[in-house]
Amino acid sequence: MHTDDTIAAIATPIGHGGIGIIRLSGRDAIKIADRIFHSPKGKSLKKSFSRRIFYGHIINPENNEIIDEVLVSIMHAPHTYTKEDIAEINCHGGPAPLRRVLELVLKNGARLAEPGEFTKRAFLNGRIDLAQAEAVLDVINAMTEQSGKAAVEQLSGGFSKKIEALRDKLVELTAIVEAYIDFPEDDTELSASDIRKRASEIEQELKQLIDSSRHGIILREGLKTAIIGRPNVGKSSLLNALLERDRAIVTDLPGTTRDIIEEYLDINGLPIKIIDTAGIRKYRDIAEKEGVERSLRAMEGADLVLLVLDGSEELHDTDRELMEKSNPAKTILVINKIDLPQKIDLKNARQAIVSQWFKDENENVIPAKAGIQTSSPDLIGGTRTFEHWVPGQARNDKAEQKIVNISALKVTGLDELKGTIVETALHGKAAYTTTIVTNVRHVMALEKTYASMNSFMEGVNKNLSPEFLSVELRDALDAIGEIIGITTSEDILNKIFSNFCIGK
């Protein structure tokens, strides 16, 4: 609601190759950009004329770490879109650096823009004329809806429960402090050890949430990704390698099946949700035919498919079948076990598949089997041409399967695979910008909450009077409120009256 502070946001959808622009607008836009920008020629953005572009690096001033190679353009008020000072940082390093640059400008004094806020400012500052006012409202509406959707998606499930529980603990702690202030003659007391214990519990949980959200686990809707392939090609090892966690496969023996059916990971800043992980892990124990069916179902629901082949063996019929039935636009062929002598002959295989496809043009490719419930015309058999294989906007693209060689066990080729995943995912897709921004909003809010709790703890250790401690707790509640809505003094009073017998 403040109209002259400095706001920042990712101004462009993350495009091909992950190029993105972070726009800052407001009083301190140029100052903030300057704080984290380092020009090899030692140029200062603050001293720049308007409409200049600078080459350099974004550097974290805390530890001098280089985050990205960038171009920064400087535009002075009032001849800008918002009629305020604007700095635009063109990042090149993909979604992860983009996100880190955004976090950095937020840490250095900017505020994450509300949905449509640049347009709103442009209008309020007279840059957009009255006739377009309705359009301004529409932009705000559309963006609010979009970000609201992203927020809701991310907040559903475990994350939101955790935040709620955390807020409740914060309210309870605040109630103890407030009751002690406002009701000195009732049996209220403040034990330093009690509030220290409560605060450190809250701090620990915050820390965990921040860490996990940094790793993308809190992202509810990632890119739905299926890892498929016949038994023993290394799907589990691939999943583990991507998760960067050591999960012993032995625990996946029959009877010890995990109940996790989804895993979340963060690939270069892109949220990924691996679906049907139980299928991946259990595959080895089930009949091959059933495995194929399960793979097909997973493929169908996925935005992205990692089809794993064993490079140390020749192609099996199952491999061929899966390749045939995969959608090239969303599939990456992962040749695993390149650390072993290679027997796979993919070139011929591809030829074979394609020719087989055209040969079978007039037949049912997939017999309509019981158990495969699908409404997708792409997967139920029938006559079709190659064009049918490529859905949506990618229809006219050259349907070329991407192939990456890796060794999941030796963890080689994984960076290339991650790069290919991001490329494939971002090709023509922009929805992830919103997701990333929402995630940044959460992380920043959690970090602010954490910082306030630190100050609270410091105050407790310094034996500060409770009305000062309360200032920190209110700040903490405000910060966490940026994720789940404000806590009013009425909420705190409710807690006081239900926990304490107040009143003479």
Add this chain to the structure above:
Amino acid sequence: MNMNRDYDIIVIGAGHAGCEAALASARMGFNVAVFTMNPDNIGQMSCNPAVGGLAKSHLVKEIDALGGEMAKVTDRAGIQFKILNKSKGPAVWATRVQADRALYRKYMREVLESQDNLDITQETISRILIKDGSICGVGTTEGIYKCRALIVATGTFLNGLIHIGLENFPAGRAGEPPSVELSQNLAGLGFKLGRLKTGTPPRLAAKGIDFSLMGIQESDIPLTPMSLFTREITNPQLPCFITYTNEHTHKIILENLKHSPLYSGIIKGIGPRYCPSIEDKAAKFKDKPRHQIFLEPEGIDTDEYYANGISTSLPREVQVRLVRSIKGLENAEIKKFGYAIEYDFVYPTQLNPTLETKLIHGLFLAGQINGTSGYEEAAAQGLIAGINAAMKIKDKEPFILGRHEAYIGVLIDDLVTKGTREPYRMFTSRAEYRLLLRQDNADLRLMEKGYRLGLINKGQFNRFLHKKSAVETEIKRIKSARFKPDAVNPVLIKLGGSPIKEDTTLYQLLKRPEVKYADIAVISPSNNGMSADVINQVEIQTKYQGYIRRQAESAEKFKKIEGKKIPSDFIYKGISGISKEIVEKLEEVKPLSLGQAGRIPGVTPAAISLLMVALERRRRS
């Protein structure tokens, strides 16, 4: 009786709200009549005989700085003065004064009677007269009185119903008739009324009480008055006594819940959670073995004690058993039984922040009728209603205090923006800028406003300016001169603080927790003689400068949004993207600013964003 006399402003009710309202309006130069059913009950303290306490003394001191009367009368009637929360910081210190009930009435009545332009009229008003949507007068059994503004401050009298046990009878307070017609009148005018409940404990005769078995609480010495203008406290000081309920007491209560109107479903009004009846305490907090009772003296010339802590509406015979189960009260006689009272209130979201109703021009409501509880909350509203009734007739800008300026601002903003469902009481936790809204700086915050309104006289204002400049001069002095370690360290070491290595200012030294103003005065005294008041202010402003600045910064932001005004004829309907529910809420509250709009429960930040654009569109077209 003055038949058919005309007034500028009429006030109905001479309780705490009515008195402040009538005095403020009259002092601002208007002809005022205050109507009361019984002039002997002017300024009646119908609950416990005490004024102040946490957040409440803040209100009283604000009233005082704005030229109101409550603090002064409290000091004159005061028989025990205490500062609460002394172990905490000054922002949450609070003054509480036990007052002699009869003296309070006497002195308040004297003030009203000696006020120019103010008539006290003993008549019951039954009708509010409206012409073209504006107030034009009131009707009583005796006739009609014309007025240009009307302030209704009827407390618990609207449709009041007293409960003792399972019996109940209409009453405004114990022994006084209710005001049924006025309530019907307000409902007929289109006001939405709700029902609240409050209660009182039994009052006991001193002669049956064994005080030797109880804890004792006396005045803090030296006596610190409530009012800035009080020079001396002359009354003899009386102690309060403390005793506790016990398991036996609780057993009596729990066994008789079926005879409680509260627990048998007869009482429908919502009671205050911060002031629960002893029935509630026993039933809801069963694990607590005892509850505190505070025996407060009713006055110097009476032997009555107010048994604060056992507010009850149980039947009389149960009240007797209940009281006599308590240590020290085994032989106590009840002089007045406890009771619960249900009464009508007007949902306060129907008011503007001036306390004028949105429905009828010139009609102001103040005090318990707006859903509040407490003398202090009532008096604060009375003052604001009185001022604004006068400002309206003068055709001047309304007088509205912000949440960052005064607890009075917090109180009224909460009422008119969020409304209330239980009797609303002030707590310091309701104030976002608690560290700025201290009772020690009420004058610095408000006295100039009081002076501009004409409620603070020239002499008072000059004394205030003198104090203000003394504080500023001294802070400047201690900030400027630097002192060498050998001048400072002996003092620091004596106080158990760590010595310094480099030159420093007295200001920096005073920020240390262990250092008091007297200590820096040892290093370098001021040449100006300074009052304790000034020294206190210098100390507070220095010690808490960090936190004060932090809150002052957020208060600045608050002010900015508050400054974005919404015209009163603004149409919310049809702004694309704002939901029907939110439009309804905005239309109901009719916020004066974007800031206020944002505080309405359920109004989202996105809606405010859209509202901002729509406001700009309207401004430009």
